[in-house]
Amino acid sequence: MNILVCLKQTFDTEERIVVENGRVKEDGVKFIINPYDEYAVEEALRLKEEHGGEVTVVSVGPSRFEEAIRTALAMGADEGILADDPALFGDEYTVAKVLAAIIRQRPYDIILAGNQAIDDGSGQVAVRLAEELGIPHISTLTKLVVEGNQVTGYRDAEGDVEVVQGTLPVVVTAQQGLNDPRYPTLIGIRKASKKPITRVTAADLGLNPDDIRPRTKVVDTFLPKPKQAGKILQGELQDQVRELIQSLRTVDKVIG
Amino acid sequence: MAKNVLVLADVRRGKLRNVTFEMLGAAHRIADGGEVSIAILGHGVEALAEGLGAHGADRVFVVDAPELEHYTPDAHRKAFMECVRAANPDILLFAHSAVGKDLAPVIATRLGAGQVSDVVDIEGTGDSLTFTRPIYAGKAFTKVQVTEGKVVVTVRPNNLTPAEGDLGKAGQVEKLAVSFGPQDLATVVKEIVQKTTSGVDLTEAKIIVSGGRGVKSAEGFKPLYELAAVLGAAVGASRGACDAGYCDYALQIGQTGKVVTPDLYIACGISGAIQHLAGMSNSKVIVAINKDPEAPIFQVADYGIVGDLFEVVPMMTELLKKELA
Ligand SMILES: Cc1cc2nc3c(=O)[nH]c(=O)nc-3n(C[C@H](O)[C@H](O)[C@H](O)COP(=O)(O)OP(=O)(O)OC[C@H]3O[C@@H](n4cnc5c(N)ncnc54)[C@H](O)[C@@H]3O)c2cc1C
Numbered sequence: 223m224n225i226l227v228c229l230k231q232t233f234d235t236e237e238r239i240v241v242e243n244g245r246v247k248e249d250g251v252k253f254i255i256n257p258y259d260e261y262a263v264e265e266a267l268r269l270k271e272e273h274g275g276e277v278t279v280v281s282v283g284p285s286r287f288e289e290a291i292r293t294a295l296a297m298g299a300d301e302g303i304l305a306d307d308p309a310l311f312g313d314e315y316t317v318a319k320v321l322a323a324i325i326r327q328r329p330y331d332i333i334l335a336g337n338q339a340i341d342d343g344s345g346q347v348a349v350r351l352a353e354e355l356g357i358p359h360i361s362t363l364t365k366l367v368v369e370g371n372q373v374t375g376y377r378d379a380e381g382d383v384e385v386v387q388g389t390l391p392v393v394v395t396a397q398q399g400l401n402d403p404r405y406p407t408l409i410g411i412r413k414a415s416k417k418p419i420t421r422v423t424a425a426d427l428g429l430n431p432d433d434i435r436p437r438t439k440v441v442d443t444f445l446p447k448p449k450q451a452g453k454i455l456q457g458e459l460q461d462q463v464r465e466l467i468q469s470l471r472t473v474d475k476v477i478g
Numbered sequence: 479m480a481k482n483v484l485v486l487a488d489v490r491r492g493k494l495r496n497v498t499f500e501m502l503g504a505a506h507r508i509a510d511g512g513e514v515s516i517a518i519l520g521h522g523v524e525a526l527a528e529g530l531g532a533h534g535a536d537r538v539f540v541v542d543a544p545e546l547e548h549y550t551p552d553a554h555r556k557a558f559m560e561c562v563r564a565a566n567p568d569i570l571l572f573a574h575s576a577v578g579k580d581l582a583p584v585i586a587t588r589l590g591a592g593q594v595s596d597v598v599d600i601e602g603t604g605d606s607l608t609f610t611r612p613i614y615a616g617k618a619f620t621k622v623q624v625t626e627g628k629v630v631v632t633v634r635p636n637n638l639t640p641a642e643g644d645l646g647k648a649g650q651v652e653k654l655a656v657s658f659g660p661q662d663l664a665t666v667v668k669e670i671v672q673k674t675t676s677g678v679d680l681t682e683a684k685i686i687v688s689g690g691r692g693v694k695s696a697e698g699f700k701p702l703y704e705l706a707a708v709l710g711a712a713v714g715a716s717r718g719a720c721d722a723g724y725c726d727y728a729l730q731i732g733q734t735g736k737v738v739t740p741d742l743y744i745a746c747g748i749s750g751a752i753q754h755l756a757g758m759s760n761s762k763v764i765v766a767i768n769k770d771p772e773a774p775i776f777q778v779a780d781y782g783i784v785g786d787l788f789e790v791v792p793m794m795t796e797l798l799k800k801e802l803a
Pocket residue numbers: 228229230256258259280281282283284311312313314315317321334335336337338339340341342343344345346347348436438439440
């Protein structure tokens with residue numbers, strides 16, 4: 223089975239965000255595999271263990287993404303492809319087209335992705351990719367079963383579970399709860415350093431940058447207005463509760 | 479310049495969610511004199527088409543078919559694209575809900591369009607629209623413009639305002655017949671395991687009383703339900719409480735759960751992990767009740783009570799019962 227995983231490298235979940243000149247600063251930031259993509263990698267490895275085949279990780283992003291791809295290789299993926307040509311960077315429209323161009327050049331049975339990236343978090347790229355490739359998708363899965371050609375996805379729809387059936391090839395996206403991603407082992411890490419990561423450019427993909435130019439532009443990035451420092455109420459518990467309800471009713475006017 | 483706007487109605491359990499009216503209100507404002515249409519897709523949904531003129535719809539397209547009973551991307555794409563052909567929109571609005579979130583990128587790709595997701599504010603009209611959306615789990619925001627082509631947007635519920643009063647539009651209902659072939663049924667919903675409890679829809683609630691692992695058991699949620707009853711509030715939960723089996727996942731608030739922006743959010747025994755904050759930090763007023771004074775939830779709280787929720791919550795309920803009587 224040819225299994226592809228779309229992987230984005232993101233800020234570590236706990237990073238503090240600093241905005242300078244209308245941009246989020248990256249200096250000194252710790253990067254991780256987007257957590258939802260980590261579930262996708264884990265699921266891909268389980269599919270490989272069950273059905274045999276190869277797991278290929280595909281990324282569009284700067285050279286720092288290599289570290290995240292290496293981590294996926296250390297978990298057990300077989301090879302990586304990184305489109306690190308700045309001519310290929312852009313918005314979700316662009317990224318989906320680039321991923322599609324990479325993926326069209328190779329055989330695939332199933333493509334796994336995260337349901338969202340924890341940084342830009344548009345939740346668009348994987349769905350757009352499926353549509354670019356003209357194949358179906360099933361998103362926000364908490365369970366995936368592949369038997370022969372048949373795919374069953376348990377989709378989290380606002381807390382309800384929809385059991386959705388389709389056939390390969392398909393794009394599926396991971397929701398939290400899909401699995402518990404493994405940690406890379408020492409042997410895994412050693413092996414990963416020898417696994418191939420292929421870098422591709424616009425020319426390799428036969429893409430004209432103008433044909434994939436972004437449809438959107440970010441005009442400003444800013445931090446939310448700092449909240450007035452919250453008030454930790456003091457005194458006897460009874461009095462705190464009385465003060466709280468008084469404030470909610472008369473100052474904030476959020477209770478009738 | 480005038481722009482045509484097409485809204486996808488957000489239907490859940492046979493009802494229009496409030497976000498539908500919020501989108502219509504926004505559509506009316508940004509259309510700048512252009513035509514506002516709404517698409518209602520589903521099975522047995524015709525009755526929902528009535529009266530939408532008051533909310534700003536010039537035209538109401540209904541595609542009613544058994545194939546649309548449950549959401550699947552291909553069948554809904556087919557039906558929605560029929561509405562696109564009929565409405566000829568420049569701007570398309572979807573809810574950032576289970577359905578809208580999934581269908582919008584499908585349509586955007588079909589139309590070769592840019593999409594702005596999870597929008598909490600829209601400035602400008604017609605040609606010059608600027609959208610505000612959260613990034614990094616709500617730790618920052620960006621303002622985004624669409625530079626060319628059609629504009630696809632998903633809208634976070636409870637942020638844009640519906641029209642006030644009757645806009646007196648025609649709300650002309652037009653039924654569209656769509657036939658579905660095998661290629662439109664590439665995926666099918668075999669079964670739905672409904673876990674959602676009855677009661678107020680979390681994304682629409684004005685007040686939410688939310689419990690975390692600190693609630694300690696399913697039983698422990700009882701005082702929260704009692705407080706919610708007095709307040710006319712909905713009950714929510716952290717992932718911690720869901721994972722521990724104290725409540726079902728339908729109540730989960732956060733990055734992988736629902737994103738809510740009520741007027742009042744009361745967090746009981748919730749530590750305030752970033753993934754939880756992603757789902758509630760935009761609430762107007764946040765109250766935190768936690769026995770650990772160092773809990774990060776206090777950093778986003780407007781009011782904090784350091785104490786045992788099993789003492790504090792019943793006290794609140796008693797006092798409110800008296801005051802609101
Ligand atoms: C170096 C760099 C330059 C950028 N330049 C621009 C720019 O010029 N204009 C602009 O608007 N935005 C730019 N961005 C932001 C970029 O457009 C978004 O990060 C990207 O479109 C993905 O969108 P998202 O994060 O919302 O992903 P989502 O749609 O939330 O991601 C869903 C899933 O899609 C997959 N996925 C997403 N992104 C990638 C990726 N890059 N590679 C592989 N798989 C992926 C993952 O599986 C992910 O879980 C830039 C980002 C980077 C890193």
